[in-house]
Amino acid sequence: MTTAEAPPLVAAPPAARPRRPRSIWAWLGVVPFFLFSFLFIGLPLIILLVGSLTLETGGYGLENYRGLSGPCCGNAFRNSIVLSLVTAVIGAAFGFLLCAAVLLGRLPAILRSSLMTFSGVASNFAGIPLALAFIFTLGNLGLVTKLIYDLTGFRIQETGFSLYSMAGLVIVYLYFQFPLMVLVIAPAIEGLRREWQEAAQNLGATPRQYWWKVALPILTPSILGAGILLFGNAFGAQATAFQLSGGTIPLATLVISSQMQGDVLFNPGLGYAMAAGMVIIMAVCITAYSILQRRSERWLRR
Amino acid sequence: MSGPAIGVRAPEAIGTIGESAKRRRRPRRGGAWWAWLVFIVGATYFIVPLIATLEFSLRPEPPTRAYANVLADPRFFGSLGYSFIIGVITIVLSLLIIVPTAYWVRLRLPNLRPVVEFVTLLPFVMPPVILVFGLIRVYSRPPLLFTATDIGSSALLVAAYTVLSFPYMYRAVDVGLAAMDVRVLTEAAQSLGANWFRILWSIIFPNLRTAALSGAFLTLAIVVGEFTIAAFLARPAFGPYLSLLGRDKIYEPAAVSLISFGLTWLAMILIAVVGRGGRTRVEVGGAR
Numbered sequence: 001m002t003t004a005e006a007p008p009l010v011a012a013p014p015a016a017r018p019r020r021p022r023s024i025w026a027w028l029g030v031v032p033f034f035l036f037s038f039l040f041i042g043l044p045l046i047i048l049l050v051g052s053l054t055l056e057t058g059g060y061g062l063e064n065y066r067g068l069s070g071p072c073c074g075n076a077f078r079n080s081i082v083l084s085l086v087t088a089v090i091g092a093a094f095g096f097l098l099c100a101a102v103l104l105g106r107l108p109a110i111l112r113s114s115l116m117t118f119s120g121v122a123s124n125f126a127g128i129p130l131a132l133a134f135i136f137t138l139g140n141l142g143l144v145t146k147l148i149y150d151l152t153g154f155r156i157q158e159t160g161f162s163l164y165s166m167a168g169l170v171i172v173y174l175y176f177q178f179p180l181m182v183l184v185i186a187p188a189i190e191g192l193r194r195e196w197q198e199a200a201q202n203l204g205a206t207p208r209q210y211w212w213k214v215a216l217p218i219l220t221p222s223i224l225g226a227g228i229l230l231f232g233n234a235f236g237a238q239a240t241a242f243q244l245s246g247g248t249i250p251l252a253t254l255v256i257s258s259q260m261q262g263d264v265l266f267n268p269g270l271g272y273a274m275a276a277g278m279v280i281i282m283a284v285c286i287t288a289y290s291i292l293q294r295r296s297e298r299w300l301r302r
Numbered sequence: 303m304s305g306p307a308i309g310v311r312a313p314e315a316i317g318t319i320g321e322s323a324k325r326r327r328r329p330r331r332g333g334a335w336w337a338w339l340v341f342i343v344g345a346t347y348f349i350v351p352l353i354a355t356l357e358f359s360l361r362p363e364p365p366t367r368a369y370a371n372v373l374a375d376p377r378f379f380g381s382l383g384y385s386f387i388i389g390v391i392t393i394v395l396s397l398l399i400i401v402p403t404a405y406w407v408r409l410r411l412p413n414l415r416p417v418v419e420f421v422t423l424l425p426f427v428m429p430p431v432i433l434v435f436g437l438i439r440v441y442s443r444p445p446l447l448f449t450a451t452d453i454g455s456s457a458l459l460v461a462a463y464t465v466l467s468f469p470y471m472y473r474a475v476d477v478g479l480a481a482m483d484v485r486v487l488t489e490a491a492q493s494l495g496a497n498w499f500r501i502l503w504s505i506i507f508p509n510l511r512t513a514a515l516s517g518a519f520l521t522l523a524i525v526v527g528e529f530t531i532a533a534f535l536a537r538p539a540f541g542p543y544l545s546l547l548g549r550d551k552i553y554e555p556a557a558v559s560l561i562s563f564g565l566t567w568l569a570m571i572l573i574a575v576v577g578r579g580g581r582t583r584v585e586v587g588g589a590r
Binding site: 026027029032033034036037039040041042043044045047048051058081091092094095098100101102104105106107111117118120121122125126127128129130131132133134135136137142143144154173174178187223230235237238242243254256257271275278279282283286287290 | 320334336337338340341344347348350351352353354355358375389398399402403406407410411414419422423424425426427428429430431432434435436437438439441446462463464468491520523524528529530534541544555556558559562563566567569570571573574586
């Protein structure tokens with residue numbers, strides 16, 4: 001392996017290259033990566049899964065998972081799923097509209113590049129500063145709260161709206177959800193070829209028909225995949241909700257946080273089962289996303 | 303444009319094709335009303351919280367007081383500096399692991415590619431709160447007692463961030479490697495007598511500069527704002543500092559949030575400048 005090899009005179013296609021006997025040394029090159037990954041993500045994952053299967057009474061079983069539907073965790077999981085679903089649907093719909101508006105709506109070109117940059121910033125501007133920014137906007141002393149009161153004499157809190165509730169979390173989460181949608185869906189919208197629209201037009205399709213019969217069916221896997229990605233994105237979020245609610249809204253991530261600070265569930269196995277349950281949901285999301293991504297690439301590869 | 307484009311209508315259709323070939327943009331300028339409406343709604347939602355934060359930070363008398371207080375607070379620079387150093391170490395470690403691996407997989411073990419890709423995707427499956435939960439369970443008891451010392455906890459923090467950076471670091475580096483002929487470069491270097499270290503250091507790394515830099519800035523943006531992992535490892539990082547400030551003070555958090563937004567913006571602009579023409583990289587599961 002250390003001797004210099006003479007370059008082939010004629011460039012052979014890679015497939016035709018004679019197979020080198022795979023020495024054990026070749027595998028050494030990837031050892032650091034796999035070792036590191038095992039230590040800092042494989043081992044924690046294994047501990048969680050084993051812990052979730054370890055019963056309080058000793059022995060192994062699925063009892064802990066049954067406890068997930070109990071009063072503590074069932075509610076938290078339901079809240080997390082509802083919040084993620086709602087923000088994923090709204091985020092995907094509006095993100096798609098915004099992206100389509102800017103890419104296809106004949107807006108000035110400068111808006112297009114600023115949307116992309118801003119989406120990059122906003123999708124990464126999350127967690128503590130985002131929660132604080134919304135407290136300054138819609139909190140009791142926030143600018144928008146104040147403006148509405150000054151203009152109409154009406155406190156939005158009187159409607160029962162609170163930034164520190166599920167509805168408030170939806171508004172805040174959307175701030176990182178739909179920029180992410182813009183970033184994920186932009187390549188797909190850009191991948192719509194002009195020829196397809198022209199072909200549809202030449203066959204007599206109206207713009208509406210083109211959208212419903214050609215563009216949207218091609219984009220469906222991408223939109224669906226992006227929506228699933230958004231779901232996972234919201235489902236795993238912790239810092240934003242933690243700062244906003246201080247843990248008063250039971251979300252799966254917040255219950256796990258409290259469980260780490262002290263055994264609030266009074267059963268370590270239940271904590272592991274919650275974490276493992278979240279991992280399983282995230283794994284399903286990512287798998288579905290990868291499959292849909294592959295499907296959409298079939299059409300959109302240039 | 304209704305009706306079949308055949309027969310008498312054909313010249314018109316051909317005209318349409320010719321016209322669209324000449325310019326991509328349609329003749330009607332100014333944009334559709336619905337596009338403007340959607341854009342304005344989106345822009346308002348984007349910008350109002352930023353304006354509100356700015357307004358809030360300027361409420362005390364004199365308006366610069368919140369900023370002056372923040373800049374006079376040693377914990378502000380202390381935590382920002384700590385997070386920045388952790389970010390830089392994370393970037394270096396991540397590159398040291400990912401670049402040789404991606405290079406080696408492309409050169410010698412192409413069959414292993416799906417496996418490596420799968421492993422780099424694992425952080426998506428484990429959100430930060432779950433990751434730190436698992437890490438604490440593994441590394442807070444003998445024989446792997448990391449969390450007992452400051453250095454140990456910081457090392458664990460770097461390890462967690464490095465794992466989080468794997469997905470986009472690997473993709474960035476892999477795309478960079480695809481743009482060059484790894485095999486020919488390697489064989490050329492070998493025939494000139496270079497060893498593996500020299501090939502990586504003098505040939506592969508310099509050619510990956512763009513890809514590595516955009517991955518690095520993204521890592522920095524995420525690490526500096528990250529809260530969950532740093533908080534549970536009790537590290538004096540920027541995220542936990544801002545969280546605590548948000549509970550203790552009124553106006554100062556607004557000032558720091560705005561500064562934090564500015565830093566994220568700076569990182570994104572640097573990515574755009576470095577990767578001219580490249581697509582904005584999508585990252586999931588960062589500091590949310």
